[in-house]
Amino acid sequence: MRPEEGTLISRAQAMAALLELLTDQPVVVCNGFPSREAQKIADRPTHFYMIGSMGNASAIALGVALAKPNKQVITFDGDGNVLMGMGTLATVGALKPKNFIHVVFDNEVYGTTGNQPTISNVVPLEKVAKAAGYVNTVRVLDRDDLIYEFKDLLKKDGPSMLLIKVNEFQEEAERILLDPPDITKRFMRAIE
Amino acid sequence: MIESDVFVQSLQDLGVNFFTGVPDSILGGIIAELMDRRLYTPAVREDEAVGMAAGAYMAGKMPAVLMQNSGLGTSLNALISLNVIYRQPCILIVSWRGQGGKDAPEHLVMGEVMPQFLDTMKIPHRTLTEKTAGDDFTWVAETFRKQQIPVALFITKGVVKGLHP
Numbered sequence: 001m002r003p004e005e006g007t008l009i010s011r012a013q014a015m016a017a018l019l020e021l022l023t024d025q026p027v028v029v030c031n032g033f034p035s036r037e038a039q040k041i042a043d044r045p046t047h048f049y050m051i052g053s054m055g056n057a058s059a060i061a062l063g064v065a066l067a068k069p070n071k072q073v074i075t076f077d078g079d080g081n082v083l084m085g086m087g088t089l090a091t092v093g094a095l096k097p098k099n100f101i102h103v104v105f106d107n108e109v110y111g112t113t114g115n116q117p118t119i120s121n122v123v124p125l126e127k128v129a130k131a132a133g134y135v136n137t138v139r140v141l142d143r144d145d146l147i148y149e150f151k152d153l154l155k156k157d158g159p160s161m162l163l164i165k166v167n168e169f170q171e172e173a174e175r176i177l178l179d180p181p182d183i184t185k186r187f188m189r190a191i192e
Numbered sequence: 193m194i195e196s197d198v199f200v201q202s203l204q205d206l207g208v209n210f211f212t213g214v215p216d217s218i219l220g221g222i223i224a225e226l227m228d229r230r231l232y233t234p235a236v237r238e239d240e241a242v243g244m245a246a247g248a249y250m251a252g253k254m255p256a257v258l259m260q261n262s263g264l265g266t267s268l269n270a271l272i273s274l275n276v277i278y279r280q281p282c283i284l285i286v287s288w289r290g291q292g293g294k295d296a297p298e299h300l301v302m303g304e305v306m307p308q309f310l311d312t313m314k315i316p317h318r319t320l321t322e323k324t325a326g327d328d329f330t331w332v333a334e335t336f337r338k339q340q341i342p343v344a345l346f347i348t349k350g351v352v353k354g355l356h357p
Contacts (some may be wrong), residue, residue: 054269
């Protein structure tokens, strides 16, 4: 059993706190429940919801960040996703986009498929990001810290990673409502 | 043989303004030219390159992804469950290793099945030749704009000048 179990907030609680601090920044949300929860908490045209291509959220966000260097670009990612696309930590660390904030909701499981364990309980992903060249990396365990740290990262040059330890709770959240081509069009218009 | 700078200029003339990918020897001259022009963002895996290109597209760029054909295998899921279903086009510049069965063993299977492989995924493709280059580039740009999905241009050995002629 994890030492902090029972004391952690849920991903949805963490996400809600972050979304309150965001306005019109592009947010690329990884596939599975993170996208569904973001849609439920605050559906904004600046959100790009992924419904497939697991592991690719950070690469998509990196493409947006490189093409729009004057916009702060956020990605909401999960531990399973980061592990799958771990090479992208290296690409981000090497390219060092200042406008890139990588938020990782780390619940140590593949939640969408039935809570099979990942290996993030023994692989500290924010340390991997730091070693790869991210400028700022922070691990937080509770809501107050996460608000404080996220506000701070919004003011700093990145690339930054905010890793939030969350519990395994999943919100009741329906599937993504828009058709994928409409998500693309809406996102493109919103970040123009 | 097409010079690398002519190849890159042709893509730029079509409006392509974001280049990423993973190298191959056949593409060596093109990538060197892109790096000279400070246009190339290197990726560590082909599916990552496809993801970056998708992000760049949504941010207003016209992206191209360079890769060896083995990278099509690595990119398969991103190409179909990102680009195709979300209607996010990109230009795939794919070196055709293993064409005609003359290459190292690891290239032979993909080299033989590549066109059918892309047909199965419903990704349009064409093979660049020196004679038809003008038409080939125009076709790529039109397909990109009309179909809004990935479109592949195959580069066979010796058609574009490499690093070691």
